[in-house]
Amino acid sequence: MKLATWNVNSLKVRLPQVIDWLGSNQPDMLCLQETKLINDNFPERELAAIGYQSFFAGQRTYNGVAILSKHQGSEVVTGIPDFADEQKRVIAATYGDLRVVSVYVPNGEDVTSEKFTYKLRWLPALTKWLQQELKQYPKLALLGDFNIAPEDRDVYDPKAWEGKVLCSQPERNAFNGLIELGLSDSFRLFEQPEKSYTWWDYRMMAFRLNRGLRIDHILLSRELASSCISCTIDKTMRKQERPSDHAPVMVELGT
DNA sequence: ATGGTAGAGGATCTA
16 A cells, blocks of 8 residues: 655646556555646546546635545545634545655745744644544554654754754644654655655756755554554655655555 | 745735
8 A cells, every 4th residue: 555645736737647656656646736726627537537536625826735546545634623724734534544745835935924823723623533433443554745844864954954944843742742642753764865856946057956844754553553564755756857846755565 | 044846826825
């Protein structure tokens, strides 16, 4: 079983790359963020044509999340229950006994911003909901763009980013709140290359210089973490023409 | 310290 996540930064622009990547990698599920599409415009038929069922929650211009799967899903939830939020950032679905949650955590813009306050309200709401979900679904995978680099080794220049949005202590504390639910950062279950990142700014040749951050994650509940075989970042798509600024991340789970 | 790029939408906002 392979689970993946990818912030595509517009599914309209990236659909050919998504179809190409699904064909090459054959994940069972792919979680998407920043689809930037209203539901009426979601390319459901194109994805069904290559064997993927879609669940999606979109809006105009910004945000938007989805789960694509080779398997029949059910129990779809969009948004964090009991948390008023017009922004489409969460979708969850069940596949057999596997609960899959795709999240696009608010960016926060800057630690002095109103958007940062929203980010720090949003994360505990997510955490509280997932605590309930874990009771119902011991096999839970939380995938997405967390907009948080958990540790300094996830940042190309920790000194320059110290205290900045995506790296600040309040954000890292919120990330640890998710870990304390019993979720594991699957990437760190394995030995990994140094300077592994999932996002590089489009500007200043950041990708070529590997000036990136690891902010896209796959967190696994205990039951799933024990069967996790690998977690990898696929930089190949970031090298293509007109790439997303994020790379896909994928885990493989054993039986 | 500033501004660089990309996407959406058609001027800025978001990242």
